Amino acid sequence: MGQTLVEKILSEKMQRQVKAGETIVVDVDFAALHDGSGPLLVRLMKERGYDGDPVFDASRVLFANEFGPVPTREIANEHALCRSYAAEKGCHWQEGGTGHVHAHVYETHLKCGSVCIVGDSHTTIHGAFGCFATGCGSTDMVAVTRFGKTWVKVPETFRINVTGKLQEGVYSKDIMLKLASIIKSDQAIYKSLEFRGDTISSLSMDGRLTITSMGVDVGAKCAIMETDNHTLQFLQQMGRPHDYREIRGDEDAHYERVIDIDATKLEALVSMPHYMENVELAKNCSQQKVNMVFIGSCTNGRVEDMHIAAEILKGKKVAPGVRLLVIPNSTYVYKECMRDGTLLALAEAGAIIEAPNCGPCMGVHQGIPGDGEVVLATQNRNFKGRMGNPSASIYLSSPATAAATALTGYITDPCEVMG
Amino acid sequence: MIRDHITGKAWKFGSNVSTDSIAPGRLISLRANPKEYAKHVLEDARPEFAKEVQIDDFIVADRNFGCGSSREIAPIIIKLAGVGAVLSKSFGRIFYRNAINNGMLLIECDTDQIAEGDTLFIDLKKCVIQKKNDPAFSMPFTLSEKEIKIVSEGGLLNYIEKYKSLDI
Numbered sequence: 001m002g003q004t005l006v007e008k009i010l011s012e013k014m015q016r017q018v019k020a021g022e023t024i025v026v027d028v029d030f031a032a033l034h035d036g037s038g039p040l041l042v043r044l045m046k047e048r049g050y051d052g053d054p055v056f057d058a059s060r061v062l063f064a065n066e067f068g069p070v071p072t073r074e075i076a077n078e079h080a081l082c083r084s085y086a087a088e089k090g091c092h093w094q095e096g097g098t099g100h101v102h103a104h105v106y107e108t109h110l111k112c113g114s115v116c117i118v119g120d121s122h123t124t125i126h127g128a129f130g131c132f133a134t135g136c137g138s139t140d141m142v143a144v145t146r147f148g149k150t151w152v153k154v155p156e157t158f159r160i161n162v163t164g165k166l167q168e169g170v171y172s173k174d175i176m177l178k179l180a181s182i183i184k185s186d187q188a189i190y191k192s193l194e195f196r197g198d199t200i201s202s203l204s205m206d207g208r209l210t211i212t213s214m215g216v217d218v219g220a221k222c223a224i225m226e227t228d229n230h231t232l233q234f235l236q237q238m239g240r241p242h243d244y245r246e247i248r249g250d251e252d253a254h255y256e257r258v259i260d261i262d263a264t265k266l267e268a269l270v271s272m273p274h275y276m277e278n279v280e281l282a283k284n285c286s287q288q289k290v291n292m293v294f295i296g297s298c299t300n301g302r303v304e305d306m307h308i309a310a311e312i313l314k315g316k317k318v319a320p321g322v323r324l325l326v327i328p329n330s331t332y333v334y335k336e337c338m339r340d341g342t343l344l345a346l347a348e349a350g351a352i353i354e355a356p357n358c359g360p361c362m363g364v365h366q367g368i369p370g371d372g373e374v375v376l377a378t379q380n381r382n383f384k385g386r387m388g389n390p391s392a393s394i395y396l397s398s399p400a401t402a403a404a405t406a407l408t409g410y411i412t413d414p415c416e417v418m419g
Numbered sequence: 420m421i422r423d424h425i426t427g428k429a430w431k432f433g434s435n436v437s438t439d440s441i442a443p444g445r446l447i448s449l450r451a452n453p454k455e456y457a458k459h460v461l462e463d464a465r466p467e468f469a470k471e472v473q474i475d476d477f478i479v480a481d482r483n484f485g486c487g488s489s490r491e492i493a494p495i496i497i498k499l500a501g502v503g504a505v506l507s508k509s510f511g512r513i514f515y516r517n518a519i520n521n522g523m524l525l526i527e528c529d530t531d532q533i534a535e536g537d538t539l540f541i542d543l544k545k546c547v548i549q550k551k552n553d554p555a556f557s558m559p560f561t562l563s564e565k566e567i568k569i570v571s572e573g574g575l576l577n578y579i580e581k582y583k584s585l586d587i
C-alpha cells in the first residue's frame with residue numbers, strides 16, 4: 001500500500017512508517033512568526049521565565065513583520081518587542097515593508113520535503129515545495145521555538161486531481177475557487193489536500209503557491225504538491241538549487257476522498273461576500289460596480305501575478321472612480337517588477353503601488369474601504385470586516401479578473417478585455 | 420481544572436464565524452491589552468454580545484466556528500469575556516488548538532437542538548448537555564482526550580511544565 005504525500009514526509013521525519021490518524025511529536029525544520037503571532041510569543045516567554053533560554057536553533061527561526069511601514073504607535077512597540085527578542089536570540093529578522101512572512105520563508109529558507117511551522121494560518125502555502133507545512137498560534141509556537149518540536153495528528157488526505165489545459169483568462173486562483181465551491185469552507189477541516197495532475201505540473205511555482213496558500217481557507221491542515229523542474233527552477237532563481245529534492249506521490253495510497261477537476265471547463269470565477277465558498281462566474285457579476293481593486297497578498301502578489309495584471313492594464317487607464325492598489329509580496333518581487341518595467345506600466349495605468357507587505361488584506365492599514373464600498377481583491381478571505389470595515393463587501397478573484405475589473409469599474413471576466 | 424458543570428445562557432451564532440469576526444483586525448492595536456480587546460469580542464457578528472454576555476454564558480454556533488486567521492487573541496478574549504464554553508458542529512483547526520492551549524473549553528455537538536436564550540446545564544463529568552426549561556432534553560457529547568488533558572491543566576504550557584513532555 002502506498003503512502004499519501006503527508007504520510008511520506010512525516011514517516012521520513014519520524015524514521016518509521018506513520019499512518020493517517022496517529023498522533024506524533026515531530027521535529028520542525030523551519031519555524032517562523034510574524035507581528036501577529038510574534039508579540040504574544042515573546043510575552044509568553046517572558047511571563048513564564050523562558051526568555052533566558054536560547055531558541056532550539058536560531059538559524060531555523062525567523063521573525064518577520066508584515067504590517068510595515070508601521071501604521072500605529074502600538075504596532076511599532078509590538079515590532080520593537082519582536083525585533084529585540086530576535087536580535088537577542090540570533091534569529092533571522094525581517095523588517096516591516098520587506099514582504100510577508102511566507103515570502104521570506106520560501107524565498108530564503110525552505111527546503112523541499114521539510115516540516116515547516118509558522119504562526120500564521122496561510123502556512124499551508126509551503127506545501128507547494130513538497131513540505132508538510134501548517135499554521136498555529138503563539139502558544140504552540142512557544143513549544144516549537146523552545147524545543148523544535150510540535151504535536152500533530154497525521155491527517156487523512158483528499159486527493160485533488162486537476163487535469164487539462166486552462167483556457168485563456170483562467171488561472172490557478174480559479175482552480176482554487178472551483179475547489180472551494182465543491183468542498184466549501186469546512187469539509188476539509190483537519191485534512192491534507194494533495195494536488196496532482198497535469199494542470200498542476202504545468203503551473204509555475206507562482207501559480208502553485210496561490211493554490212496551496214488557500215488550503216487553510218477550506219479548513220485544511222496542509223496542502224501538498226509533488227516537486228519537479230518548476231520547483232528546481234524557482235530555487236535556482238533564489239540561488240538555492242541545493243534545497244531542491246524530488247518529492248513524488250504514490251498512486252495506491254489511501255485517500256479519504258478523490259475530487260476531479262477538469263481544468264478545460266473552468267472559466268474566470270469570483271467569490272462573493274462574505275464567504276469564499278459563495279463562488280460565481282465572473283461574467284455573471286458584470287453588473288457589480290466596484291470602488292476599489294487590490295492586487296497583492298500571500299495568495300496573489302508574486303511576479304507572475306504582477307505580469308498578468310500589467311499585461312491587461314498596459315497602455316490603458318483604471319476606470320474613473322476606482323482605486324487600484326498593487327502590493328508586491330516581497331522585496332524580491334518588487335525589484336523584479338521594477339527592473340522589467342511592470343511596476344511602471346501599472347503606475348502609468350493609475351495603480352497605487354505600495355511597499356511589500358500585507359496591505360489591507362487583514363484590515364490593519366494601507367487601503368481600508370469606506371462604508372458600503374465594494375472591493376475586488378486577489379487575497380484569500382472575504383469575511384465581513386476582513387479589510388477593516390464590516391460594512392464593506394469583498395469579492396475575491398484572480399489578478400487577471402482584478403485587472404480587468406479595474407479597467408471597466410465593474411466585475412469583468414478577463415477574456416472580455418484580453419488580446 | 421475542568422469544572423464539574425457549567426450553567427449559562429445560549430447565544431446563537433451562524434456558520435463560519437471567523438477569527439476576524441471574533442477579534443477584528445482593525446483593532447489590532449489593542450492586542451497588547453486583551454481586557455480592552457475583550458470589550459469588542461464578536462462585535463461584527465453580534466454587536467450587543469460583548470456588552471451583555473454574562474459569566475458562563477455559552478456561544479452556540481452552527482458550523483466551522485473560529486475559521487480563518489491563526490490569531491490566538493480570538494479564544495483569549497472569548498475566555499476573558501467570561502464565556503463558559505463554545506459549542507459548534509465543527510471548529511476551525513487552528514482556533515481549536517489555540518482554544519485548548521489557553522484552557523478554553525470547546526464542545527462539538529448538534530447545535531441545531533439548542534435555541535437562542537436556552538439556559539443550558541452542561542455536566543462535564545457525564546458529558547451531557549441539559550436544558551433548564553426542558554427537563555426531557557439531554558444531549559451527550561464527547562471531549563477528546565487531548566482536550567481534557569490540556570484544558571485540565573489550564574493550557575498547553577502548564578501541561579508541558581507538569582509532564583515535561585509534548586506527548587499528549
Ligand code: SF4
Pocket residue numbers: 066100101120122297298299357358361362379380
Ligand atoms: S497577505 Fe493577508 S492572508 Fe497573507 S499573511 Fe498577510 S494578512 Fe495573512
